[in-house]
Amino acid sequence: MTYDSLLFDVDGVLLDFHPEHPTAYRQAVEETFDAFGISPSTADVDAFIAGATIEDMRRVCDNLGVDFTRFWPEREANTSSLQCGMMDCGERVPYDDCSVLFDLAEHHAMGVISSNQHATVEYMLEYFEFAHLFETVYGRKPTVEGFERTKPDTYYLERAMADLDVTDGLYVGDSACDVRAAHAAGLDSVFVRRSHRTEYDLPEDPTYEVTSLTVLPDLPGVTADS
Template structure:
């Protein structure tokens, strides 16, 4: 079995529970309302909830004759605040097996497609600070959309912070596996309940159901 110099973790779905669809949808609807769109198309709401690109954002802005950057800024603000509120209200929590992270005998980092500021909040709120040596989320800008995983941008930055070398990336989505492999890293697909039955088009190096299984890999 390979020896790894570091371990990287996704956040949502790996360290903490992912946001609910209802919470995300409500945040996007609030964002539309804040820029003067009271009854947005359901498809546009869904587009802004996940998988949005700068091209899609431009199309949505044109559909309502609004500045796409203003819409995006509103989207990011309301999405971020909805996440903070969910954590504070106890509607989202850390997973019970995250105690296993501190037992990983390697430098550790977090790389997420969520906002960098939200990752900062998560690390502080759940007292993860001592568990990780570096962390990256994306900036709340339109430009950051092109840097999301499976782009390797933030994965490579985190790996550089940890001294380079070989690493293992732990995620719960196909984009995590793709980002790891494109960066030359091995991957763990963590089959949490929300992704237990997901079919992947790319094979992860390993599959686990809990973080406790990391000890055997390392």
């Protein structure tokens, strides 16, 4: 089989993490609470960082007397602005092996599907001059519904596949939810085991496991003449 498309996650695949990830994003949450005149506790802010759920975030806002429906889009905008600023000052940059994307784009339809904010993803692709390589791009909408549709939900993956009119795609990610989402959407998967995933356990086997994007052209079904 030859893959008719290559789809990529962003964070940890194309773009490296901030050295203090995920705690670096506390600033965006604190700024959002400040806009509502609230001084949150450490536990309140923690509910909005790694592994956050809508239920926990809504509960914190309710306890502090903050309208969650107003808080959420403000938080999304502040988080996106913070991340774009990190790119501007060189705190977040693409991995060196992203250089292979230019060759891959000559032979494959390509897309980006990320659980990060759509505004952040678009900024990253434009800022680092990758935008022209991808025919479809999806980050999450700055709404509660958009957050609930992030991986392992297949919503954005399926939208990208429909845009490209493809069925035999390969999704490249760096997490268990990437692998689960790919397989649920009928795609094969590539797990990129970078340095931040050295001891990371995968409950579901990916189709392929690599340590660098430079290996992608050598995978079965991903060939220079496809």
